[in-house]
Amino acid sequence: MTFLSTAMAAITPVDAALEPQLRARLNAKAKPPGSLGRIEDLAVRIGLIQNRLDPRIARTDLYVFAGDHGLTQEGVSAYPASVTAAMVGLFLSGRSSVSAFAKASGVRVRVVDAGVDADLLSHPDLVAAKIRRGTRNAAREPALTADEVLKALSTGFDIAQAAAADGADVIALGEMGIGNTASAALLMHRLALAPLDDCVGQGAGHDAEGLARKRAGIARAAARSDASAPLAVLAEFGGCEIAMMAGAVLGAAAARRVALIDGFISTAAALAAVRLVPAARDYCVFAHGSAERGHPLMLQALGARPLLDLDLRLGEGTGAALAAPLLVAAAHLLTDVATLADVLAEPG
Structure with missing residues (x-):
């Protein structure tokens, strides 16, 4: 502790x-x-x-935290888990959506391997910080151990602190992880005290049958544990990348830097950070209102009003990259x- x-x-x-x-x-x-x-x-x-x-506001650094989720074994995602590693490669090639938006906004992008279930090749823009190769299946057992949660939090904290020490004025948070909208929904359910049905959305693009399967898998995970304290909730239902983003929010706040929060999953990480250290809320700026179903309620729980409303629901930090120039203009x-x-x- x-x-x-x-x-x-x-x-x-x-x-x-x-x-x-x-x-x-x-x-x-x-x-x-x-x-x-x-x-x-x-x-x-x-x-x-x-x-x-x-x-x-001279420099914004955007960190895309990547991790896999054992909960995908329950059919909560429309895509296979292997897509996470493939997308990391796309980010590093500079050909992803967030890469394009970041280039347009003058934002520097780095990718963090928080828990990708693959061995990734080294790259100048890749931060190797793997906690484990994907989480456990939260519908069957805790996704992470208490020690793994604390390691993820402290690693994210250190990443943000290092970025601030290197000259970043804004630390923007994005993510990539097949299945992580399911994890974020569970965090929202317990930390925002929202009904579970209100927390579950389409994620990466479920049809009606897929959404029903996702809801059932998330319900099984929720029924397995009644955890409500932030650290316990992160252990039971969290992702390596979500816990690490929560730590990065805390690190940005400790360095008196803006933590620019992207969409639904990044906001779940911010929610966890604020539940752990309430004063961290003062340092969060919320980039956009996601089209993911639970995001408006989660923002409401944080007393937040996002800067943009563009019906985005991609993740990756795309909304944060688009919002970054507004911070420059405001300063x-x-x-x-x-x-x-x-x-x-x-x-x-």
Whole structure:
């Protein structure tokens, strides 16, 4: 438990006393007060996270955490588990959807092998951090041991800390893992106290028969354990990549960096992180509202309103890559826009 004690000590709520100064700075700009709506709110959030009136967003690093799930043995996914490793290869080749969006947004992408059920070749953009080769089948036994959960959390924490130390201002979180919408649904069910049926969606694209099979497999897992405490829930139902993302949220918060959260699965990881260390919520910015069924309720449980609403449900960090330029723009609003007094003082 030393890791969690360290994280709790390192993560403090943002200093709300700075907000009136940030608002006053925005209201003094050469524009009507409040006329830039939620971009102004985002600028304030960034200023609070960095604890400065002149925040900067010069670099966003996007980590795509990959892992496999034993729960796929229950038919919860429309695709075979081997797709996870294949997609990792696609990410590293630079030809995936998130690769294209990240290139357009000026975001650096790295892939983390948190628990892929395959031996992956080394690559400059691959972080080898495998906890195990896929989780156990959560419908039959705990997906992870307590030690594996803590190792995943601490590894994610260290990855985020290292990114911050290397100059990242934003640590964006994406994922890849066949079956991980099932795992995320179970986490949501227990940590957001939501009815199980409200947590289960189509995932990667089930038809009606596949969705019924997915619901049945998830129900078997839920019936096997009544875990409700965050660490226990992660052990019973979590994925290596989800637990590692939760640790990365904590690491970003401890470093006073923005944790930019992607969609349904990434939000489940953020939910776990916030249930472990509530102050971490202050450092989370939610990129988009996923079309996955449970996402609106999970965002509601976190008191979050996402930046974008584009009906995305791919994962990979695609929504985070698309939202990243909004953070840059919000920071520049505080630092680069003239004040109304400056404009009025100019001759002519």
